[in-house]
Amino acid sequence: xxxxxxxxxLMKEEEEWCSSSSSSHLKRxxxxxxxxxxxxxxxxxxxxxxGYTVHATTTTTTSTHSHSxxxxxxxxxxxxxxxSSSSSSSSSSCDEKENRLRVFHSxxxxxxxxxxxxxxxSGLFYCFEPPSDHPSYDEFLAEVEVRAAxxxxxxxxxxxxxxxxxxxxSATAIIWRDGRNTAPDIDERNWSDINFCKxxxxxxxxxxTLAEKTAWGLAMDRGVNMVSVNGGMLIGPPALMNxxxxxxxxxxxxxxxxxxxxxxxxxxVDAHICVFEDVSSYxxxxxxxxxxxxxxxxxxxxHMLSPPAHQTHSLEDTRVYQQRISNKKxxxxxxxxxxxxxxxxxxxLQTAVH
Numbered sequence: 001x002x003x004x005x006x007x008x009x010l011m012k013e014e015e016e017w018c019s020s021s022s023s024s025h026l027k028r029x030x031x032x033x034x035x036x037x038x039x040x041x042x043x044x045x046x047x048x049x050x051g052y053t054v055h056a057t058t059t060t061t062t063s064t065h066s067h068s069x070x071x072x073x074x075x076x077x078x079x080x081x082x083x084s085s086s087s088s089s090s091s092s093s094c095d096e097k098e099n100r101l102r103v104f105h106s107x108x109x110x111x112x113x114x115x116x117x118x119x120x121x122s123g124l125f126y127c128f129e130p131p132s133d134h135p136s137y138d139e140f141l142a143e144v145e146v147r148a149a150x151x152x153x154x155x156x157x158x159x160x161x162x163x164x165x166x167x168x169x170s171a172t173a174i175i176w177r178d179g180r181n182t183a184p185d186i187d188e189r190n191w192s193d194i195n196f197c198k199x200x201x202x203x204x205x206x207x208x209t210l211a212e213k214t215a216w217g218l219a220m221d222r223g224v225n226m227v228s229v230n231g232g233m234l235i236g237p238p239a240l241m242n243x244x245x246x247x248x249x250x251x252x253x254x255x256x257x258x259x260x261x262x263x264x265x266x267x268x269v270d271a272h273i274c275v276f277e278d279v280s281s282y283x284x285x286x287x288x289x290x291x292x293x294x295x296x297x298x299x300x301x302x303h304m305l306s307p308p309a310h311q312t313h314s315l316e317d318t319r320v321y322q323q324r325i326s327n328k329k330x331x332x333x334x335x336x337x338x339x340x341x342x343x344x345x346x347x348x349l350q351t352a353v354h
Contacts, residue, residue, distance in 0.1 A: 108148035232261035232288035261288035
């Protein structure tokens with residue numbers, strides 16, 4: 001077969017593959033709970049963008065979380081991704097996305113409201129958001145997060161169409177325990193010690209550990225297919241960056257132990273979708289794309305979190321602490337997924353042309 005003909009055939013196959021991929025998404029209904037936070041709202045936008053029908057649940061009834069809050073990616077994002085188009089086609093795209101979006105008010109402590117939101121869904125992306133009237137982590141909030149995790153997984157077990165749950169946890173559910181600075185490299189096989197977290201009032205770690213263990217216990221007992229994504233400290237828009245972030249409790253110890261990790265919001269969104277779509281995904285996935293183990297990295301993070309006047313780091317410190325945390329499991333999954341979906345087909349096309 002001539003190269004031009006082979007290239008034409010492969011391009012046709014590529015179009016058919018993309019079409020079938022989009023169609024498979026259009027046939028799937030997934031739920032994002034809680035969609036009011038930065039991760040949840042960005043997950044909703046991304047899922048709509050790639051063709052899913054989405055049930056977006058929020059814990060607020062204000063107009064801030066109406067359809068318009070979720071349905072269209074920002075114009076700047078479209079330009080960054082090479083998606084900018086005419087206003088008419090953009091409007092048409094937004095209308096089409098709106099038809100695939102349903103917004104629910106759902107309280108994670110109200111079992112029946114969860115069931116209503118999950119009805120007809122084959123997948124759930126669950127990320128706990130602290131109540132607006134109790135944003136700081138303490139022993140009380142840990143109990144709330146555990147109860148919420150229990151209700152959500154129980155509701156998933158009662159949802160006939162449910163095929164897979166992606167449970168958002170944290171690296172703080174992995175790193176905190178005695179002897180952590182002498183142990184081998186840390187990964188998703190490790191768990192934070194609850195008593196250690198309580199002793200040093202590491203309530204973010206305690207809350208995430210207890211909630212995730214509760215979810216895993218129910219998932220295994222009730223036969224729910226679940227994977228968890230244990231993210232590092234979330235890095236995103238300026239409004240998201242705050243020196244009072246509960247993840248930062250124990251930051252100095254994490255830094256010196258080589259386990260202080262952060263994750264870009266877009267990378268975290270991609271990781272969630274990757275583990276959901278890949279049928280081979282299983283268990284826990286530690287998710288980060290930056291390790292804070294040098295003075296330069298710490299200064300950059302401090303600059304994002306607080307005004308320069310409040311920073312106390314010395315520029316003379318040139319130490320680099322050894323990285324002792326690994327996300328190889330997620331890296332392999334995402335690389336394999338990228339190769340299967342994009343790189344291999346592009347390579348085949350280029351080979352045929354040349």
